[in-house]
Amino acid sequence: xxxxxxxxxxxxxxxxxxxxxxxxxxxxxxxxxxxxxxxxxxxxxxxxxxxxxxxxxxxxxxxxxxxxxxxxxxxxxxxxxxxxxxxxxxxxxxxxxxxxxxxxxxxxxxxxxxxxxxxxxxxxxxxxxxxxxxxxxxxxxxxxxxxxxxxxxxxxxxxxxxxxxxxxxxxxxxxxxxxxxxxxxxxxxxxxxxxxxxxxxxxxxxxxxxxxxxxxxxxxxxxxxxxxxxxxxxxxxxxxxxxxxxxxxxxxxxxxxxxxxxxxxxxxxxxxxxxxxxxxxxxxxxxxxxxxxxxxxxxxxxxxxxxxxxxxxxxxxxxxxxxxxxxxxxxxxxxxxxxxxxxxxxxxxxxxxxxxxxxxxxxxxxxxxxxxxxxxxxxxxxxxxxxxxxxxx
Numbered sequence: 107x108x109x110x111x112x113x114x115x116x117x118x119x120x121x122x123x124x125x126x127x128x129x130x131x132x133x134x135x136x137x138x139x140x141x142x143x144x145x146x147x148x149x150x151x152x153x154x155x156x157x158x159x160x161x162x163x164x165x166x167x168x169x170x171x172x173x174x175x176x177x178x179x180x181x182x183x184x185x186x187x188x189x190x191x192x193x194x195x196x197x198x199x200x201x202x203x204x205x206x207x208x209x210x211x212x213x214x215x216x217x218x219x220x221x222x223x224x225x226x227x228x229x230x231x232x233x234x235x236x237x238x239x240x241x242x243x244x245x246x247x248x249x250x251x252x253x254x255x256x257x258x259x260x261x262x263x264x265x266x267x268x269x270x271x272x273x274x275x276x277x278x279x280x281x282x283x284x285x286x287x288x289x290x291x292x293x294x295x296x297x298x299x300x301x302x303x304x305x306x307x308x309x310x311x312x313x314x315x316x317x318x319x320x321x322x323x324x325x326x327x328x329x330x331x332x333x334x335x336x337x338x339x340x341x342x343x344x345x346x347x348x349x350x351x352x353x354x355x356x357x358x359x360x361x362x363x364x365x366x367x368x369x370x371x372x373x374x375x376x377x378x379x380x381x382x383x384x385x386x387x388x389x390x391x392x393x394x395x396x397x398x399x400x401x402x403x404x405x406x407x408x409x410x411x412x413x414x415x416x417x418x419x420x421x422x423x424x425x426x427x428x429x430x431x432x433x434x435x436x437x438x439x440x441x442x443x444x445x446x447x448x449x450x451x452x453x454x455x456x457x458x459x460x461x462x463x464x465x466x467x468x469x470x471x472x473x474x475x476x477x478x479x480x481x482x483x484x485x486x487x488x489x490x491x492x493x494x495x496x497x498x499x
Contacts, residue, residue: 131334162311173421180327198370239267243305243306280300294335350395351491353491381426412432415459456480476496479491
């Protein structure tokens, strides 16, 4: 199990976090062991699934180039495929087997990410008062939150919250819920854990399901964890303050990002209109969010004067945001770097972007602006956003 090379980041010059406002105090990452290099994906994918289709193979090769992804990490392995031929046999029920493997995998990755975040945080684990768990890769009763709590050794009376099937906006949704918990429970410390694997929806190439090739070229597996709390103690190292959170559903977009749990796993579909829809809707959402923050007036905003942590659902989505908001070419560099290094890791991706940003900030001669926006898109289409403060002065 790889930990994603996240480590403590110490800063000399900090802005003070405002009383009662939630802050991000520590990060953790974890990745499965199987590494997928994009240049080798196509041949291996068709070989392992025993599919021969030159047209589909050529299409996947094109997709692999356009996604800008270079490396991903996945739970799926040659051993799993050898033991479970039903995963690549169309029409064969496999949901039970997928959920069994996925449940174990997301718990393992979640525990590793949380352990890293707790180590960076440096305080006793008994100081964690709430656990927020986010996943779109498992269905269990009791849920993965209880398994995480047990393996981490959290108190049996810890307050647990589960957020399931939020897809790519799960990380931002988890931050929103954690922010509310931190600010409404003085002295609390929230452990947010997000863990996902594509195994739940993995399937062989199929000319009737072209979107499956997008998933094969774009998505990866991984977990992330963040410790969140208000009123940081002297021993804690806050990096971002969470100011104002908002969520918006785009009317009539129910089928644009769609997923259905079937006998052979989750089947996803993605509308071609998604990038254009985001380009059309994102500025109005951002303006409302900035206005509600009470810090930046909506209308006539110079978006380049803000920092931007945007979930890299794919290059077309980043390009749409960049174009609509007229952002300079380097504003989304951390989002693009995460996409290149890990692919789209579902809900964890936005946490990886924030972790990259804080590391870049710590090393930069000129840190990012004080004010910025965290933004993610998920099923529906749902937009999750947050105005945040960079505490690196």
